[in-house]
Amino acid sequence: MTHLGELLSAYLDGEVTEDERKLVTSHITDCGTCQAELADLHLARSALRSLPVLDLPAGLLDGEASVVIPLVRRPRVWIAAAAATVAVFVGVATFVAPEPTVPITFNEISLEHNNRSQLDPLLTPGKAVPPVSLPIGGAE
Amino acid sequence: MPEDVPLSWEEVARTHGRKIYNFAYRLTGNPDDAADLAQEVLLRVRRGLASYQPGSFEGWLWRITRNAFLDDVRRKNRRPTSALPDELDRFAAISTPSPDDVLASLRLGEDIQKALLGLPYDFREAVVMCDVIGLSYDEIALASAVPVGTVRSRIHRGRKMLREALL
Numbered sequence: 001m002t003h004l005g006e007l008l009s010a011y012l013d014g015e016v017t018e019d020e021r022k023l024v025t026s027h028i029t030d031c032g033t034c035q036a037e038l039a040d041l042h043l044a045r046s047a048l049r050s051l052p053v054l055d056l057p058a059g060l061l062d063g064e065a066s067v068v069i070p071l072v073r074r075p076r077v078w079i080a081a082a083a084a085t086v087a088v089f090v091g092v093a094t095f096v097a098p099e100p101t102v103p104i105t106f107n108e109i110s111l112e113h114n115n116r117s118q119l120d121p122l123l124t125p126g127k128a129v130p131p132v133s134l135p136i137g138g139a140e
Numbered sequence: 141m142p143e144d145v146p147l148s149w150e151e152v153a154r155t156h157g158r159k160i161y162n163f164a165y166r167l168t169g170n171p172d173d174a175a176d177l178a179q180e181v182l183l184r185v186r187r188g189l190a191s192y193q194p195g196s197f198e199g200w201l202w203r204i205t206r207n208a209f210l211d212d213v214r215r216k217n218r219r220p221t222s223a224l225p226d227e228l229d230r231f232a233a234i235s236t237p238s239p240d241d242v243l244a245s246l247r248l249g250e251d252i253q254k255a256l257l258g259l260p261y262d263f264r265e266a267v268v269m270c271d272v273i274g275l276s277y278d279e280i281a282l283a284s285a286v287p288v289g290t291v292r293s294r295i296h297r298g299r300k301m302l303r304e305a306l307l
Contacts, residue, residue, distance in 0.1 A: 006296035048271035
């Protein structure tokens with residue numbers, strides 16, 4: 001007897017055609033192997049669905065009305081490199097200050113992102129996007 | 141205006157930020173990396189919204205999320221790590237109703253997360269998109285740039301591997 005394999009997962013998800021659905025319901029009536037596999041697949045799916053939905057870290061999207069994203073700065077090498085480069089070319093003194101936690105603006109994040117892109121050879125060289133201009137959304 | 145066109149970056153951030161963070165956390169097992177990735181994705185969305193072509197917004201958004209994750213992995217040149225116990229403790233306190241339930245769900249959740257991190261990337265991504273985020277097979281196919289048949293196969297094999305790991 002040919003077993004159903006991946007059709008069983010699709011059946012669980014309702015991602016089958018009407019003909020496929022009929023095939024599965026008919027087949028599993030007589031096939032202990034596919035019944036057992038369907039139960040295993042159901043268990044795995046239920047396990048994943050039981051994972052708690054995590055809240056966004058505090059502050060990640062706070063203050064979106066003014067488009068300010070509080071960012072917890074961590075002592076990472078790329079941040080230091082980006083901060084140094086930004087300080088040289090733009091003269092933004094706030095990037096140099098080693099504050100452990102400082103709210104920074106969306107523009108600053110964008111600037112830092114662009115700087116990372118310039119430093120990273122994996123990203124397209126010479127294609128840095130200018131910093132995003134504020135205001136955003138309802139501020140116009 | 142097509143229904144799937146988001147009104148603003150703020151709306152996308154509010155309605156999808158949490159999902160993006162959960163996706164990132166389930167793939168990396170690390171809350172700091174997940175937070176960094178969520179911010180990176182929202183930046184890319186901010187830049188990309190102006191040129192977004194009406195179609196499947198979910199597919200577009202999750203392709204951005206997926207690419208940001210893969211870029212991050214390449215940049216760091218390392219494999220995603222598992223969460224530390226204290227990090228899991230932090231999350232366990234968010235939505236569980238009683239201490240007993242906290243312990244029970246924490247242990248179960250920890251086991252599932254560890255099993256998930258043991259899956260090869262393509263299969264982990266497929267089952268997270270399907271069973272954690274709730275995307276359809278078509279949306280996963282768009283996000284991952286593979287045929288729907290490949291999505292079906294990855295979800296099936298991913299679940300089987302996860303089941304084996306949880307035995």
